[in-house]
Every structure is written in C-alpha cells, then in structure tokens.
Amino acid sequence: MTKLYVVGTGPGDIDLVAPKAMAAIKASSDLVAYGLYLELLGEVCEGKTHHDLPLGEEIGRARLALDLAASGKTTALISSGDIGIYAMATLVFELLDQQLQGKENHPEWLDVDIEVVPGISAMQAGASRVGAMLGHDFCTISLSDLLTPWETIEKRLHACGEGDFVVSFYNPRSKKRDWQINTARDILLQYRPGSTPVLLGRQLTRSDESITLTTLDQLDAKDVDMFTLVSVGNSESRHIVNGNKEWIYTPRGYKKKLV
C-alpha cells in the first residue's frame, strides 16, 4: 500500500490536535512539514524521517510528499491549522490534476491512497478565545496577492462588505507586503461602522499568544504581522466587558426572543 496522509494539526495547542491527526502521524515513517510544527507536536514525531523545505517551497513540499508516498513510504504532509484551508492540501490535488491531464510525468502518484485529516483553523481558535465571533455568517479572505491578483481580493473585500459577513483575514501581512490590511480596513469602513469589533490574535493557543481587541477604525498594519489572525465583526457584532473579561460575539438573531 502506498499512503499519503494530509494532516492539519490545529492552531498550536497540542490539546487541540485531533486524535485522528495524531494517529496519521504515528502511522507514517516520513513527515513533510516545517520544523516548527513538529516541535509543537512533540514526541509523536520521534524516530520519523523529517523532510523540511524552506518557506515558499510549497510546490516542492507537495511533490516530495507525493513522491515519498508513491515510493512506498507511508507519509504525512503536515501543516498547522486546517491543511484544507489556505494550506497544502489543495496543492496535492492540483498536482494530481496536472498528472491526470498529462502535464506531469508521475503516473505513480495516481496509485497513492490520499487521506485528508482536517484541523481547527486559526479563525476558530481566535473566535473561541474571545467568545463567539463567528456566531453568524462569515467569510475568510487571504490578503496575499502573491498567488491571487489584487483585483480579485479587492472584489471579495467589497462583496464581504456588501454581504455584511464577519471576516477573518489570513496572511494579513508579511515582510514584503504591508499595505493590504490597511486597504482592506478602508474598504470595509465603506460598509460598516468604525466601532465594529476587531480581534488581533497572534500565535493563538501557543505559549506566546497575544490577543488584542480593537475596533475597525483603529486597525493598523503596525499592529499586525505574519503570525496574526485578524477577524472583523459584522455590523451586529458586540464587544462586551464583564469585570476584567472582554468578549466579542456575533448574535444569530435570538435577541427578539430574549427580550
């Protein structure tokens, strides 16, 4: 058998890794992942062959995982969060698709038994840490214009505004990209109030987690880096303060029944 597990390991806290993900890693001889992810996972990774590739080498990483599995090694391709959300899973299937179209020369990939194991994504970790920010319809938008034309991203920002979706921004900023998050803010401000609650969640559920609650008009690139999840409420999201605890929630509409 030739098996490839495509595994999401959640936001960081090892207690948020599904047993199914752990079992997939245990069953594998070879792990393809950033070193940092494996450090968070601890001893389950011991004794496995670890294949690391530099950041930016996503295609190489997906190819390597397919090659290893095709060669008979049970392999786990691992990313944090949900590997199906802005992560490696889609690249595996994109490569498979290329092979099916005859644009690759790796027929052995087609014999690999692929199993995807989902994980808890950053937006969910963030929402849970501040209450229930994703309580009603929401969307996610990646602000990286490396693979997606900025016009497409801008169109989605306007659609998000029009639809009054709660929105979580992935890849809000990197060393080379610093203006997108402020532009996103300015577009959303055309649709919802400056007082709209915003979550900045950095290194969520990890030992160096930091959580900042702010408002849309105060959102600024200077407070955001590549480890930050930015979630913006919809026009009904509420920021509430109970003593020294602060929460953000997005109501589903029970209010009329409550009062």
Added chain:
Amino acid sequence: MTKLYVVGTGPGDIDLVAPKAMAAIKASSDLVAYGLYLELLGEVCEGKTHHDLPLGEEIGRARLALDLAASGKTTALISSGDIGIYAMATLVFELLDQQLQGKENHPEWLDVDIEVVPGISAMQAGASRVGAMLGHDFCTISLSDLLTPWETIEKRLHACGEGDFVVSFYNPRSKKRDWQINTARDILLQYRPGSTPVLLGRQLTRSDESITLTTLDQLDAKDVDMFTLVSVGNSESRHIVNGNKEWIYTPRGYKKKLV
C-alpha cells in the same frame, strides 16, 4: 469556582474530537446537550448528570447551562461541530450581554468563568472527505430564515456570487423549510457556471455518512435534508476523477507556477 465549558465536539467521528474538548467534559459534573451528541461521545459522558431539552429550546439550554454553572456545578454546554459556528456559544454571550445591560435578573451569571473550546465544523469535514474544497477564500451562509430575515440571506447569497466565494450552506433545509436551497442555487447560477462542483455531505464522518458529488445546476432540495452540508465551489473549483476516486479541490493559484 464556578465554571462553564462551551464545547464543540466536531462532526461526529470520535477521533475528530479534540483532547481539550474531552478534558472539559471529563472535568464537568453536568452536561447540557442533545442526547445524540452524547451517544457519539461514549463513555466520557458516563456518571454525569445529563440535561436534555427539546430541539428548538436553544435559549432554554443556554440559560440552563449558565444557571447550573452559577450554582457551583462545573458544567459543559456541548454541541457537535464548532460550538462557535451557528451553535450555542453565541447565545451564552447574548444572555451575558443582556445581564450586563440589566435586561436579565441573573447577576450570578457574571461570576461564571466561561471557556469556549472550538471544534472541527461540518464544512471542514466535508472538504477533507472530498479533497480540498476550501482551498481558497470561502464563506458560510445559514439558509434558516427563522432568526435571520430572508432579505439578509438573499443579500449574502448575491454577495457570495459577486465575490466568487466557495460557500457552505448550513441549515439548508428542514421539515418546514424546503425552498431556500433551490433559491440559493438559482441566485448562484447568476454568477457561476452550472458545472460548478457541489458537495452534498450527509452525516459526515458518522457511520451512516453519505457523500454525493454533483454540480450546481443539478443541486435540488429533494437530495438535501437537515443533516446535509451543501458546499458549492467557486468558479475555479475542479472536480477530478482518478480511477474510482473522485475529488473536488479549489486551487489557490499555484497553477501558473506548476506549468
């Protein structure tokens, strides 16, 4: 101490329940949940006091959980999926908000230590079972107009179309609501091709799971019930067939680098 865990237990498969969720249930003396969820969880629920309330009694369930915790009983309010996504978490904070505004008479609720534990949501289970459907920007829309005016839902359907988001429909149909999913389909067909891949995932990751891959123009309410997740691809999502395996993935845009 007075503690309320608000816990999501994932789509159904016990191996997709986070250890943190299990630990929260173990630590609780009282569980507030539908009976079915607890059956799926098995022995961790043994010896606990189980408080069930009929479907539709969501407000009562949230009140009861706050009351139990405030009375000193460590309590877990449980739902399947992610309890922060179209589920009970937001109601707990809505009630807390009402109390903070003096519209309730339960000051004891304000002393409850609330902790939300996220879970894997149905859209993630569905996406992983068919490949990588959520590989790029996506949104979720609940089609239930019990709490949300249909005009709002319709506005979001158009925004989803304009923004070319992958979309997962929650609450697509119930016994009393049968037309919404077909209307949603007709709206999306104004924006994306009839051949757009669609996933119908029923009872995902459970023993009676069924998964159907179809297309937007074939989507019909007759194939959907209240246990079905409906996910519709964006205009670039691909349905591929490899022997007897079928997949849907949504590319992130690596293609230009691949070829």
